[in-house]
Amino acid sequence: MRKQGNRIRVNNICRFVFLALAVLASAVGCGASKKEEEQAVHLAVILGAHANAPRANTSLIYDSVLEACGQSGSSISLIVNDGAPYASVVDIPETKAGLSREKYRSIAEDRARQILELADQMLARTGESDLLSAAALAARHLNAEEGGRKELVILDSGLTTVPPLDFTESTLDGIQTEQILDALEEQDAVPDLKGIESVCFYNLGDVAEPQSRITEGDRKRLTEIWKGIFDRAGAKRVEFRTDLPLSAVYAEGEVPAVSVMPVVEQASALVWEEIDLDELDAVSFGEETIAFLPDTDELVDREAAKKVLEGVAGYMKEHPQFQAMLVGTTAKTGDLESCISLSGKRAEAVRELLMEQGIDGIRLETAGTGYENPFYINDQKDGALDETAAAKNRSVILLDASGDMASQIRGHGYLVRGQ
Structure with missing residues (x-):
């Protein structure tokens, strides 16, 4: 890979005249229907690569990344959720025409592996978690792309720790979801997700020490809050996937500290x-x-x-x-x-x-x-x-x-x- 400003281009050759690779998202992924396969795919992935949460398990998004890697003109934005979210953007180039089906697939798989390797290397730079800002950054990257199908995937605990959505200020028990949503709208803090086909949220509520595990009631309330945010943001479809494989936790000192939420x-x-x-x-x-x-x-x-x-x-x-x-x-x-x-x-x-x-x-x-x-x-x-x-x-x-x-x-x- 070679960097071009804040964009990264997967370095493969020539032009992709027709799509021989038909990559469908698996049951774990959040993908498109067969009818939509030949569109460019613009994918934004928010990585909760911060303390108090398990290490982001990027294998969960392999199918979504692979699908984008098999489409000419696609892009993948990798965004780290920390106290000041940042992004790297990967542009998918056109691929040489006339190759075999197996070669097309091999090229797409190589691209996907490179991108997941990059994702695994991206870690929080600053303390705390600001998922609202990370979602807004993802929306800006997706909305800057013309045409194609736009999707947002999130690998994060969902426990933001900075205003205007700071879960460290009180427990989730008895929280008033509509009041929170109204307050976020009044502060113009709801990201603009209009035009984004789907939001898929993995591992909401999964935590690591020193954050205490949250209760099932808290997980339900957390889901209601984020579902409400994405609905008000204009996302067409919102899906939450839990009880999925978690990866290892970050070593002490590997990422900056994040404040804990009382449970x-x-x-x-x-x-x-x-x-x-x-x-x-x-x-x-x-x-x-x-x-x-x-x-x-x-x-x-x-x-x-x-x-x-x-x-x-x-x-x-x-x-x-x-x-x-x-x-x-x-x-x-x-x-x-x-x-x-x-x-x-x-x-x-x-x-x-x-x-x-x-x-x-x-x-x-x-x-x-x-x-x-x-x-x-x-x-x-x-x-x-x-x-x-x-x-x-x-x-x-x-x-x-x-x-x-x-x-x-x-x-x-x-x-x-x-x-």
């Missing part, structure tokens, strides 16, 4: 026999699992609450080194000082239940944060309390006492009972 699992969704608390940032015991009488620290049903906590007690008995922090939270009602006091008392009530099940109290820190905490969900709507969101804020959250979140809670002086 809270609702206790009602957990199967305690299968859970590993080390894989979660937090577990939330909301009103549907451990309910308190309004504005008090008195349990609605003490025996039911003990039953819910059996899984936690069992886990802590099996993992004697595990230390927990119980953090009380509230909805945004009343003054903060009162909410902090009430939430601390509720955390203490849960601590007592765990001690009754044989857990040494020295392993259980407690804190009360009221509505000032990383887990707070916006429960204010049109100047009034949104009861659906407020119910999720009335909780006691279980943290790993040795983790970063627990350290933040201590640092803010919310501790009720420490080690």
Whole structure:
């Protein structure tokens, strides 16, 4: 390959008079119908080649790249999603006429291998993840091409970490998708994907350390957000493909750091026999699992609450080194000082239940944060309390006492009972 500015030309000879190579996308790929095969294909690929996500598995896009490599006049834009996305563009030249079907295929395969090798070498240069800007950059490259079929393929976790779509500011639980989409449109932050035939998103929600794995509920909400963005952007077809093979993770220091998104699992969704608390940032015991009488620290049903906590007690008995922090939270009602006091008392009530099940109290820190905490969900709507969101804020959250979140809670002086 030889570079031409920010464009790269695959160096093959002569002219492609007719297409003998009929390359169809496989079941894994997002390709065209047979009727569309003889068009030029303009493909943009966004590579989530950054920290907190698995290494981009470019083998997933081989069929899409191969199809473009078999079409004269096609182009492939490779875009790295980082804090300041950048691109390399590969132009597909015409190929000599009169070659055998096997030769045409061999040339296309060689081109595809070269392009995937280039893609594997492209890594994040700056910290963070700005998928919105990466999508806008992809759209500009695709819209600059005349004619042909235009497709966007994304290999990324979808967890952007910079404004205006910063998932590190709060959890995804209880997020209002339409509010986010409206805000993005007001800020003119939705990319222009009109004229783009399809968007295919691979591995949305797949993460790597230090990002905690996201819950299935979070993955669903993340899908709703990105589907809404692409729909409003004007894409004709949007497809998400998950449960696909992941490649290795990046070595420490290989790519710049990316901020993590807090993850809270609702206790009602957990199967305690299968859970590993080390894989979660937090577990939330909301009103549907451990309910308190309004504005008090008195349990609605003490025996039911003990039953819910059996899984936690069992886990802590099996993992004697595990230390927990119980953090009380509230909805945004009343003054903060009162909410902090009430939430601390509720955390203490849960601590007592765990001690009754044989857990040494020295392993259980407690804190009360009221509505000032990383887990707070916006429960204010049109100047009034949104009861659906407020119910999720009335909780006691279980943290790993040795983790970063627990350290933040201590640092803010919310501790009720420490080690």
